[in-house]
Amino acid sequence: VFTYNKLLLQLTREHRYDRASAVFQEMIDTKSCQPDAFSFAILLRGLCRSNQLEKARQLFERMKEMGCVPDDAVYNALIGGYCKAKDFNAAFKLLAEMIENNCLPSVVTYTNLIDGLCKAGQTKDAVKLLDEMRKKGCIPNVYTYNAVVEGLCVERKIDEAKKVLEEMAVRGVFPDVVTYNSIIKGLCRSDRVDEARKFLAKMPVAPDVVSYTTVINGLCKSGDLDSASRILVQMSNRGCIP
C-alpha cells in the first residue's frame, strides 16, 4: 500500500489523473492490496483540484460502499473541492456528515470553508462561521484570519478588516506579512493609496516583494509616478528584487 500510495501521489502531482485512476483500479482488481483511506484522499484531492468534482463524488460513494472509513483528509479534500465550485450546500452537508462520523473538523476544514465563502463574496457568512468554529473549540490561526481579512478587503470593507486585526491582537494571533498585504491591497483599491503608503512604512513586520509591488501598482494607477519610483528604490535598497 505504501508503494502504491507513493506512486499515486507522484502521479497526481504531475496531474496525470487518468493514469492515477488506472493504478487505483489496479489496486482494487488485484485484491492483494486494497486502497486505504489515504489512497482515496490522494486521488480525491487530485480530482477536486482539477475540477472533476463529479468523479470525486462517485469515488467517495464507492469508498463508503467498500467499507473504507473516510478520514479528515478525505473530507477536507472534498470540502475544498465544493468550496471552489461554490457549492456550499454540499460543502456544509459534508461538514455535518464528518461530525456525525466522529471526525473532528480541523482548523484547515474551517479555513477552507471560510476562504470559500469569502471568495464567493459572502463575507458575512464567513464571519459567522468564524464565530461558530470558536464556539466549537476550534482555534482559528493566522491562515483563517487572513482569509477573512482578504475577503473583507476585496469588498473594500477596510475598516471591518482592521477590526479583525484588532481581534487577532486580542486573541494573541500575530498578523503576518500576508495579513498586512491584504490590507494594503484593499487600501489601494479603495483609492486610499496614501494610507497604503503610510501603512507600508509602519507595518510591524518586514514588507516583502508583494507589499512593495502592491503599493507601487497603486501609485502608478493613481498617476503618482514619482512616489512609485521612490518606493522602488527603497525596495531595492532593502534587497528586494522586483
Next chain:
RNA sequence: UUUCCAUUUGCG
C-alpha cells in the same frame, strides 16, 4: 517505511 492539506501582488 506512503501521509493530504488552507491565506496575499502582478488584466499571470
